[in-house]
Amino acid sequence: MGGGGGVTPTSTPSSPSCSSEILPLEFAEYVAVAPVSDGDESDECCVCDDAEVEALHYASRRLQDRSLREAKDLIRRYKPGDWIEGAGGTKAGDYVLPEITTLLLVGPRCSGKSTLVNRITSVFDKDDDPFAPDRVQVSRNSKSNGTIFLREYPIPRNSNAICIYDTQSLSSNPKKNFQMLHQWVTKGVSPGEMATWDADDGTMIKDIKPSGRKYSFLHCKTRKVNYVIFVVDGTSVLESTDGKNKEYTEILREAFMYPFLSIGDDKPVVVVTHGDRLSMKQRAHVQNELAELFGIPVQQIFDIPGSDDYQTDLAILDMLRYCIQHAEQNLPVKLSYLLEV
Numbered sequence: 001m002g003g004g005g006g007v008t009p010t011s012t013p014s015s016p017s018c019s020s021e022i023l024p025l026e027f028a029e030y031v032a033v034a035p036v037s038d039g040d041e042s043d044e045c046c047v048c049d050d051a052e053v054e055a056l057h058y059a060s061r062r063l064q065d066r067s068l069r070e071a072k073d074l075i076r077r078y079k080p081g082d083w084i085e086g087a088g089g090t091k092a093g094d095y096v097l098p099e100i101t102t103l104l105l106v107g108p109r110c111s112g113k114s115t116l117v118n119r120i121t122s123v124f125d126k127d128d129d130p131f132a133p134d135r136v137q138v139s140r141n142s143k144s145n146g147t148i149f150l151r152e153y154p155i156p157r158n159s160n161a162i163c164i165y166d167t168q169s170l171s172s173n174p175k176k177n178f179q180m181l182h183q184w185v186t187k188g189v190s191p192g193e194m195a196t197w198d199a200d201d202g203t204m205i206k207d208i209k210p211s212g213r214k215y216s217f218l219h220c221k222t223r224k225v226n227y228v229i230f231v232v233d234g235t236s237v238l239e240s241t242d243g244k245n246k247e248y249t250e251i252l253r254e255a256f257m258y259p260f261l262s263i264g265d266d267k268p269v270v271v272v273t274h275g276d277r278l279s280m281k282q283r284a285h286v287q288n289e290l291a292e293l294f295g296i297p298v299q300q301i302f303d304i305p306g307s308d309d310y311q312t313d314l315a316i317l318d319m320l321r322y323c324i325q326h327a328e329q330n331l332p333v334k335l336s337y338l339l340e341v
């Protein structure tokens, strides 16, 4: 859900399935359309017997399966450079293409970054390996250290075209956030890397460093970040806007506005988690508040709760499409092309 336009506090969060007019054609085609009512609510619509209802459900289910499959195929087929729009007659070969398109997760403590990696993976695992275990350890509560070491997760698991980096949470100290985010985005990220300061709870770096050795053999690649996914917990945003925890949205806004988090002029995409704990109205309200807070359109905000359903799967795929499209639009042009021009 999310990523849709026209959300108002009184409407439900729009999703790719109910906002096809604002989606690129190829994605809108995947969207299952509910049977159209002509407004005549006469008793005629109640004469379906059980077999007919079952057949309708079956047909609708098949349509949804097909929509999802095609949306997944679009992501599976992608290779860096495929979605370059070719402005000014340029071709993919005129750009500096990444070896793998790299998306960076950024967000506060327990906002659901690691859960999102598992959730994105599960969308593809449903076809590839439905019983595959979760890839990432999630934080059960705020006492756990949470994610400490950067890790690279190809999407889907066997991909060499897209990867997501799960990261350590934002701190309540803006200075630390600035240093950490600046380093990741300007210098690149590599697996096994950890933030170079003490955790907020006072855990000394020397206590946790040794456990990162198991990743040290992976220290070979540094990836340039191609796009940023900013993850926020919808329930915390709601509390904050209700005045209970104002600090949450202040930290969010400060971090979100760092210019280096934007790739080109494109600010990060926002994913709102924990929507399963909110009503539809509250979810729409959170999206509107975030759009206002960050100064971005609601189409850039994706409502992705932990729930396992068709709408969420489609929202995940639409969010990935959005990230890849924006990453590709901001790839640098090769020097040789510039000289030629």
Ligand SMILES: Nc1nc2c(ncn2[C@@H]2O[C@H](COP(=O)(O)OP(=O)(O)OP(=O)(O)O)[C@@H](O)[C@H]2O)c(=O)[nH]1
Pocket (backbone or CB within 6 Å): 107, 108, 109, 110, 111, 112, 113, 114, 115, 116, 137, 138, 139, 140, 141, 145, 146, 147, 148, 167, 168, 169, 170, 273, 274, 275, 276, 277, 304, 305, 306, 307
């Ligand atoms: N109900 C619900 N719980 C969620 C959702 N997303 C995450 N959680 C829970 O929130 C807790 C924290 O999730 P994580 O994915 O570990 O959060 P994180 O952002 O990776 O946390 P750090 O690594 O500590 O920064 C876990 O208990 C998750 O199960 C969601 O959308 N809905």
Ligand SMILES: [Mg+2]
Pocket (backbone or CB within 6 Å): 113, 114, 115, 137, 138, 139, 146, 147, 166, 167
């Ligand atoms: Mg985590």
